[in-house]
Amino acid sequence: MRNLIAIARLELRAAARLKWIQVLAAAFALMTAAAAYAAGAATELYGADGFARTTMTLVPVVLVLVPLGAIVLGVSSQAIETGSDPFLFVQPVGRATILFGRWLGELAALGGAIALGFGAGGAIIASSSGPDGLTAFAAFVALSVALAAIFLSLAAAVAATAGTRTTALGAATFVWFFFVLLYDGLALSLAGQLTGSTGGRLLFGSVFGNPTDVIRIAMLQVAGTSNVLGAAGEAWTRFLGGERQAAAAAATALAAWTAVPLGIAAAALKRRDV
Amino acid sequence: MRLPAAAPLVAAALIAAPADARTWTVGRAGADFPLIAPAIAAAAPGDVVEVTGGVYREDLVIDKPLTLVGIDRPVLIGTGEGTVVTITAGGAEVRGFAIEGSGTGQTNQMDAGIHLLSDGNRVTGNLLRRVFYGIVVVDARRNEIAGNEIHGLRDLPFGRRGDGIYLYRAPENVVARNRVSGERDAIYFQYAPRGRAIDNVVSDSRYALHDMFSDDTLIAGNEFGNSAVGANIMNSRRIRFEGNRILRNRGIPGVGVTLKECDDSTVSGNTFLGNLRGLLLDGSSNNRFAGNLFAANDTAVTLFSSAEANAFGGNRFDGNWSDVVLSGRDSRTQWSIDGRGNRWSRYRGFDFDGDGIGESPHPVTGAFERIEGANPAARLFLQSPAAAGLELAERASGAPAGDALDLAPMVSRGAARWPASATLAALALAAGAAAAAAGRRRTC
Incomplete structure (x- = not known):
């Protein structure tokens, strides 16, 4: 356990120093402010729907950028390198511990960037249009972090199974493209x-075959404008057997999309000759 | 002979208050009666009954043309069965009361705050609360219902509430400047042609306005908001729906204005803002939609294929998630009127000759909306990057984009727009570049 935390902290420190992670956090804050401004153009809706409309605008951007950031961060850290990795792997630390520790550290870094960026943006909205909808916005941020966790897992799976770092980066980019656009x-x-x-x-x-879809629908239903999916949303809830069942199904799917790729990564890493 | 200038005024005053009209007082110290019903019984047609503030527990029947005036808003609490105030005489007036305590809709009788059964009455400036129906007009015409405030039983589900103002088989009535909330149907014209609903403010109801089998209704200057449906207009012709504000109707089914089986109507100068669906046309033909603003709706206009030969011109579509969804085949909808199209925030063409009309036609539906038109379940993919991607791909390929076209889209001069999709693409590129740079650095 202590090893896990040590590795996670090491990873977090390395990732937090990355310029692009810092840029990403700043970009999230700027985009939130810009989206809030755009949503506020319909001034009559601003008070009631400021957060919800801002969230709606941010959803596609988050669905593109967060998985991309997670893929890049995950692969560049989990892919086996010839530099420091052999040194780390001969230490008396389990390979799974290294994997999970890195995953945790990456999640802390990327999740922190997301939370800080959107948090700053959200604070701007709350200060100008009041705290109505702040909880829903917090749920949107949490779902963004969950999205990061899933793509960090996918990146770990790709990195552990791919032969070289270059192959891993290419394959992971395809995974991003597949889930974000192609599917x-x-x-x-x-x-x-x-x-x-x-x-x-x-x-x-x-929907369950693509974690970005599960996340997107959850974001729209929890933090979008009310009833945003209309009749299709009603039919979707009925399809899953009711509101509670729908929430449970979404949560299960998100947990599976996080855990299964991590499991695959751990198994592949165990067999691997480093 | 020349009459003095004031003569008409004097004459009017004489007609309004005949010399023998008497004012009866109720409630105050030294009043004629302690209760209202005996005052009505004692009064002659044309008399005034003045009721001073306080609480009166009685049901009233106004069976002669009286003016019943509440001073300092007296509270009239009914017996809790049937109607509180029934007006059977024509030309009566009730104003300035707070009225509550009708029946609760459990029986077959009419449970209303005020029930009008005669012509030419005025009901103004009253407050109705804790009543099943607010004001009901049956088999009566030319009544004026104005400036009342009506609060329905908002804690009950829609099906167990009454209506705010309900007109049944009642032509030519005027409903103006009322504030109604928490009802099933806040204002309901049923078999009530040639009526007018003007400058009312309605919220938190099932239908803010419901109109069935009521031709030639004028609905103007109202605000219909925060309801399941703003205005549900069915089986009526020649409706004029003008200058209304349709705001945030987002319940289920969530429509700003529905026209179902309505023909030859005009919908103009209205604002549709933040509705789940702004306007929905079902089986309605030959209607004209001009000069409306559709902004920040999830879907601005939904057209079923049963709606034929409607025309849209001079409307502005701004910042809707979807502008137009055509469910099924488009049926002869004109997207311009007299050579003037609509202003679309999604329009990508240019106006080279500066005549205010874009040089290339505007496909009113995007790729995503067309898929949704064929399969409503596709709405589940709202705001997915792929939906935006399809849109971009279609534009890039130059493939024909559906057959519903605005041939004369209006363009603001010098209003170059930076589309949201371009922002998205730019951000994605920037992030990708940053990521690539970072990746390179780490390998070194």
Whole structure:
């Protein structure tokens, strides 16, 4: 346990020094302020919906940037290198401990950047339009951190299974592209062709095959403007058997998308010749 | 012969208050009666009954043309069964009361604050609360219901509330400047043609305005907000819906204005702001939508294929998540009127000759909206990067973007817009570059 924490702290310190992580945090703060300004253009809605509309605007940006940051951070830290890694791996520390420790440190760094960036932006909104919707915005930030955790896990799995660092970075970039753009693009194209209830069910089922979709829907439903998914959102909740079941299904899916790739990474790392 | 200038005024005053009209007082020290009903019984047609503040526990029937005036807002509490004030005489007036304690809608009788069964009455400046129906007009015309405040049973689900102002088989009535909230249907015209709903403010109801089988209704200057549906207009023709503010109607089903089986109507100069769906057309044809603002709605306009030959011109579409969703095939919708199209914040064309009209047509639906039109479940992919990606890909490929086109989109001069998708792309690129730079440094 002590080793795990030591490695996590080491990782956090290294990641926090990265310029681009700092830039990312600043970018999140700026984007929140900009999105809040854009949402506030409809001034009559600003008081009631300031946070919700800001969140709606931020969702696609978060879905692009957070996985990208996680993939880059995860691969560059978890990929086996010829430099310091052999030194670390001969220490009396389990490989899984190294893996989880690094994952924790990365999550602390990226999650911290997300929380700080959005926190600063959120403080600006709260100070100008009041704290209504602040809890929902906090949930949105938490879901962003969960998204980071999932893609850090995916990055770890890719890094542990790929042969070289370059292969890992390439494969992880494809994973990002697949989940962020390609998967939904295919699902949407399919949705245009498959109408009717089968098409609807297939589309609903497809959500669980992509963690960014689970996160996005949770973000919209928890922190978006009320009833934002309309009839489709109602049908989605019914499909999952009610509100509580829907929340449970989403939470389970997110936990699985975090744990399973980490498990795969641990297993692959154990067999690996470093 | 020349009459003095004041003659018409004097004549009007004489008509309004005939010489033999008498004022009866109720409630105050030295009043004629301690309760209102005996004063009504004693009064002759044309008399005034003045009721001073205090609490009166009685149900009233006004069966002659009297003016019933509340001074310092007396509270009239009904017996809790049926209606509190019933007006059977024409030309009566009730103003300045707080009225509560009708029946609760458990029986078949009319449980209302005020029930009008005759023509030409005025109900003004009253406060109605803890009543099932607020003001009901049945089989009566030319009544004026103005400046009242009506609060429904907002703690109950919609189905167990009454309506705020309900007009049944009642043509030519005026409903103006009332504030209504917490009702099932806040203002309901049923078989009530040629009525007017003007400058009312309605919130927190199922339908802020409901209009069924009521042709030639004028609905103007109202604010319909925070309800499941702002205005639900069905089976009516020649409706004029003008200058209303339709705000944040986001319940289920969540529509600003629904026109169902409505023809030959005009919807103009309204503001649709922050609704789940701004305007929904179902089986309605030959309607005209001009000069409306659709801003910050989730979907501004939804058209079912059963809605034919409608025309949209001079409207502004600004910052909606989706502008137009066509459910099924587009059926002869005109997206311009007399060569004037609409102003779209998503328009990507240019106005080279500076005549205020863009040179290239504007496809009113985007890729995402077309998929949603074919399969409503696709709404689940709202705000996904892929939806934006499809949009970009379609634009880049120059492929035909649906057959619903605004042929004369309006453009503000010099209003170059930096599209949100470009911001997104730029940010993604910047982050990618930063990440690549960082990655390189770490390898060294």
